[in-house]
Amino acid sequence: MASEPVTPMTAPAPAGSDGVSWDELARGDSRPVPEFLKGHVQRDLGSAPIEASRYTDPEFFRAECEKMWPNVWQFAARQEEMPEPGDHVLYENAGRSYLVTRQPDGSVRAFHNVCLHRGRKLRTASGWAKDFQCPYHGFTWNTDGTLKHIPCRWDFPQIEDEAMALPQAQVGQWGGYIFIKEAEGGQSLEDYLAPLPTHFERWQHEEAYTTAWVAKVIPANWKACAEAFMEADHVSTTHPQIMGFTGDVNSKYSLYGDHVNLTITPFGVLSPTLGVSENEQQIIDNFVKYNGRVVLPGTTINVPEGRSARATMGDFNRHRFGELFGRDLDHATDAEVQDAFTYNVFPNFSPWGGFQPTVVYRWRPWHDVRHTLMEVRLLGRLKPGETAPMPAMTMLAPDESFADHLGQLGAVLEQDMANLPHVQTGMEASKTGQLQLARYQESRIRHFHKTLDDYLAR
Numbered sequence: 162m163a164s165e166p167v168t169p170m171t172a173p174a175p176a177g178s179d180g181v182s183w184d185e186l187a188r189g190d191s192r193p194v195p196e197f198l199k200g201h202v203q204r205d206l207g208s209a210p211i212e213a214s215r216y217t218d219p220e221f222f223r224a225e226c227e228k229m230w231p232n233v234w235q236f237a238a239r240q241e242e243m244p245e246p247g248d249h250v251l252y253e254n255a256g257r258s259y260l261v262t263r264q265p266d267g268s269v270r271a272f273h274n275v276c277l278h279r280g281r282k283l284r285t286a287s288g289w290a291k292d293f294q295c296p297y298h299g300f301t302w303n304t305d306g307t308l309k310h311i312p313c314r315w316d317f318p319q320i321e322d323e324a325m326a327l328p329q330a331q332v333g334q335w336g337g338y339i340f341i342k343e344a345e346g347g348q349s350l351e352d353y354l355a356p357l358p359t360h361f362e363r364w365q366h367e368e369a370y371t372t373a374w375v376a377k378v379i380p381a382n383w384k385a386c387a388e389a390f391m392e393a394d395h396v397s398t399t400h401p402q403i404m405g406f407t408g409d410v411n412s413k414y415s416l417y418g419d420h421v422n423l424t425i426t427p428f429g430v431l432s433p434t435l436g437v438s439e440n441e442q443q444i445i446d447n448f449v450k451y452n453g454r455v456v457l458p459g460t461t462i463n464v465p466e467g468r469s470a471r472a473t474m475g476d477f478n479r480h481r482f483g484e485l486f487g488r489d490l491d492h493a494t495d496a497e498v499q500d501a502f503t504y505n506v507f508p509n510f511s512p513w514g515g516f517q518p519t520v521v522y523r524w525r526p527w528h529d530v531r532h533t534l535m536e537v538r539l540l541g542r543l544k545p546g547e548t549a550p551m552p553a554m555t556m557l558a559p560d561e562s563f564a565d566h567l568g569q570l571g572a573v574l575e576q577d578m579a580n581l582p583h584v585q586t587g588m589e590a591s592k593t594g595q596l597q598l599a600r601y602q603e604s605r606i607r608h609f610h611k612t613l614d615d616y617l618a619r
């Protein structure tokens with residue numbers, strides 16, 4: 162599929178939609194919508210089928226581990242996980258293990274977490290350390306990675322201290338997120354993420370902190386899991402309860418460069434599939450009932466005569482999130498306090514934009530081609546003078562529900578989880594071995610595979 166020519170897509174988006182497009186909604190916003198959110202950035206990436214073996218074949222998985230993962234910037238930690246010198250986050254993925262470690266000068270280094278004596282992992286959990294002493298024979302490294310001590314030093318005449326420093330990965334930081342890249346050289350983090358940091362200047366993730374963090378192992382390939390969050394055309398079938406306030410098939414899709422893409426899904430409007438609403442109060446009642454991320458349980462919001470649900474929710478959320486975040490959000494658009502701005506950074510990091518409690522997803526292959534660790538975080542904003550508490554990840558058992566920790570968002574996620582194991586076994590059982598993608602609404606999935614192919618071809 163990589164051979165398709167890349168030309169600008171001239172067709173207006175979203176072709177065939179019956180309702181009001183996101184840009185039309187933006188024109189009716191009570192505040193000026195930022196330029197970068199207007200229009201959409203698309204390319205023609207063709208319409209060839211996708212091979213199911215990309216999700217099922219252990220050889221393909223091995224190729225990803227060898228050629229893709231070492232060469233991409235990976236979201237490894239949030240800054241609030243490691244505030245003090247000696248704090249370290251154990252980050253493991255695709256056969257590698259790292260200790261992402263805060264240095265005395267505030268910088269961050271990422272060491273390969275493997276003892277250079279006989280290979281024991283130095284640490285098996287995140288934490289604080291004055292040094293990294295291997296629990297096996299006591300070889301010890303300073304937290305800057307230099308060798309500190311070898312017991313029975315006389316018995317290792319072949320070793321030079323300088324050559325025994327822990328190997329390091331590259332480290333980059335943006336918006337309170339700490340990234341690592343195993344391979345040397347290549348694109349800087351700044352270039353890799355563009356234009357995402359420019360977009361997020363308004364939303365200030367550097368002042369965010371983790372307020373909830375829940376993970377679960379999903380019996381499906383990591384790409385299948387990530388792709389379940391790259392389009393909104395599954396809403397009407399998988400999440401019918403949210404159609405009463407979600408412009409699902411009016412979502413707008415943009416592809417930026419190789420690594421970044423975006424879905425904007427409008428809320429506060431009826432799904433075009435349900436027709437045109439004559440009852441704005443009903444839309445907001447549905448929103449309140451099924452979107453617990455946004456409102457507290459038991460909240461009622463009355464739509465004044467002649468006003469839309471969307472504008473009413475805009476007013477309500479500007480006030481509520483302004484209080485919650487300790488900030489004046491008067492400049493925030495109706496869109497930015499209610500819509501879903503689902504950004505993806507290749508390959509597995511999805512931070513949402515907007516002035517709302519922020520959703521952040523990360524998907525890591527979990528040891529093999531058919532398991533994924535899916536993590537969901539919510540980020541709040543620090544009020545002036547506040548210090549972020551140290552977050553801890555809650556690992557759910559297979560029979561535990563995201564809904565027990567994330568309310569209505571968790572209930573929606575569990576509907577996605579109900580598909581994914583059967584997506585995997587279905588692809589494994591497929592007679593044709595091929596998947597078909599919608600040309601526009603699933604353009605982010607094609608974009609993702611195109612970039613993956615580019616890495617695999619290197």
Ligand code: FES
Binds near residue numbers: 276279
């Ligand atoms: S394996 Fe680490 S000290 Fe021996």
Ligand SMILES: [Fe+2]
Binds near residue numbers: 389399400573577
């Ligand atoms: Fe979903």
